[in-house]
Amino acid sequence: MRNWISLFIILYSAVAFGEDKTTLYDFRYWSAPDHTRIVIDKEEDTLFNIQTSDNYVIISFDDAEVLSETFSNIFFKDNRIEKVRIKREKSTIKLIVQVGKKFNVKHFTLNPNSKYKHHRLVVDIIDSETEITKKIIESDEPPSLRNQKIILIDAGHGGEDPGAVGRNKSLEKNVNLAIAKKLVGLINKNKDFNAVLSRSGDYYVPLTKRLTIAQEQNVSMFISIHADSVESISAKGASVYTLSEKGNNSKLARQLEESQNVVDQFGGVETVIDNDQFLKNILTDYSRKDKEKQSFQLAQEIISELGKVGPIHKKLPQKANFVVLKSPSIPSVLVETAFISNPTQEKRLTNKNQQQKIAQSIYKGIVSFYQKLD
Numbered sequence: 150m151r152n153w154i155s156l157f158i159i160l161y162s163a164v165a166f167g168e169d170k171t172t173l174y175d176f177r178y179w180s181a182p183d184h185t186r187i188v189i190d191k192e193e194d195t196l197f198n199i200q201t202s203d204n205y206v207i208i209s210f211d212d213a214e215v216l217s218e219t220f221s222n223i224f225f226k227d228n229r230i231e232k233v234r235i236k237r238e239k240s241t242i243k244l245i246v247q248v249g250k251k252f253n254v255k256h257f258t259l260n261p262n263s264k265y266k267h268h269r270l271v272v273d274i275i276d277s278e279t280e281i282t283k284k285i286i287e288s289d290e291p292p293s294l295r296n297q298k299i300i301l302i303d304a305g306h307g308g309e310d311p312g313a314v315g316r317n318k319s320l321e322k323n324v325n326l327a328i329a330k331k332l333v334g335l336i337n338k339n340k341d342f343n344a345v346l347s348r349s350g351d352y353y354v355p356l357t358k359r360l361t362i363a364q365e366q367n368v369s370m371f372i373s374i375h376a377d378s379v380e381s382i383s384a385k386g387a388s389v390y391t392l393s394e395k396g397n398n399s400k401l402a403r404q405l406e407e408s409q410n411v412v413d414q415f416g417g418v419e420t421v422i423d424n425d426q427f428l429k430n431i432l433t434d435y436s437r438k439d440k441e442k443q444s445f446q447l448a449q450e451i452i453s454e455l456g457k458v459g460p461i462h463k464k465l466p467q468k469a470n471f472v473v474l475k476s477p478s479i480p481s482v483l484v485e486t487a488f489i490s491n492p493t494q495e496k497r498l499t500n501k502n503q504q505q506k507i508a509q510s511i512y513k514g515i516v517s518f519y520q521k522l523d
């Protein structure tokens with residue numbers, strides 16, 4: 150009860166003195182296996198300060214007011230945040246976050262873009278190294294068998310980056326993850342393979358991190374799952390992309406490249422690719438030409454299977470310069486499963502049976518790719 154009274158006082162004072170205050174519009178949080186991301190929609194010139202002490206992170210805003218409808222979003226719990234409180238001290242609003250694990254804090258701000266109209270403050274509460282090591286040791290996942298091929302299934306977007314949005318408000322990130330999980334389930338029934346996900350929930354993984362996972366897990370194949378989107382509502386069907394350093398000349402492919410490669414502006418901060426030795430090595434990888442051919446063959450197999458269960462947008466594999474396909478020496482493809490911008494296809498993408506059919510087609514494509522390789 151006392152909480153509600155103080156809440157009322159905070160709200161009342163915000164309304165009473167709201168005129169020259171800076172506004173905090175919304176709060177969101179995303180729980181990932183190794184960090185929790187808190188996002189605050191704010192004004193461009195909002196003054197903030199982030200402090201840590203013991204197991205608390207305190208985010209303070211000077212001369213701030215919080216919109217009443219956003220209040221309920223502030224109080225949350227996840228696997229590392231134990232409690233969130235809000236406190237007003239004179240004209241300052243303090244968000245006090247109690248963390249249950251050893252942690253580090255990073256923050257950055259993002260400018261508005263086509264998906265977010267406000268300026269954003271992003272605060273990442275990241276498990277400290279010791280916590281992460283502990284997690285790996287405690288992991289009860291069975292080690293992969295010696296001759297198993299490890300396949301990385303990458304569900305595009307996630308967390309603060311929704312991907313494309315359908316006419317009926319379905320989010321691409323959710324559709325991608327649903328299909329990716331079904332695909333992993335199908336692959337793991339086959340003793341020859343072991344599939345892993347680049348993300349298993351609704352949180353953001355930077356593009357280069359997705360590649361690093363591929364390298365660390367020593368994967369044999371990389372498949373990124375996406376859904377297409379264009380202005381017109383009639384475009385339909387699946388396409389499969391492979392990497393081309395030169396990129397694609399067609400207008401649609403160029404737009405796609407841009408939207409895929411800039412997602413990190415929505416999700417967070419991307420490591421500068423030129424500074425990354427791992428990614429530099431890709432450019433001097435001798436076996437690349439061979440793998441380009443394999444990626445193309447894999448793409449062909451997947452398209453032919455997808456064509457049996459639904460419409461195809463491009464009958465031939467398309468080439469584009471996607472960061473996420475730059476895995477050095479493994480066949481890598483990006484599957485645009487259908488157009489989420491087409492209401493009929495959006496319905497298909499959100500239907501569990503249809504998701505299963507799409508996953509099954511991709512799985513069959515993988516199997517026939519390996520069969521023809523032997």
Ligand SMILES: [Zn+2]
Nearest residue numbers: 305312375376
């Ligand atoms: Zn996408």
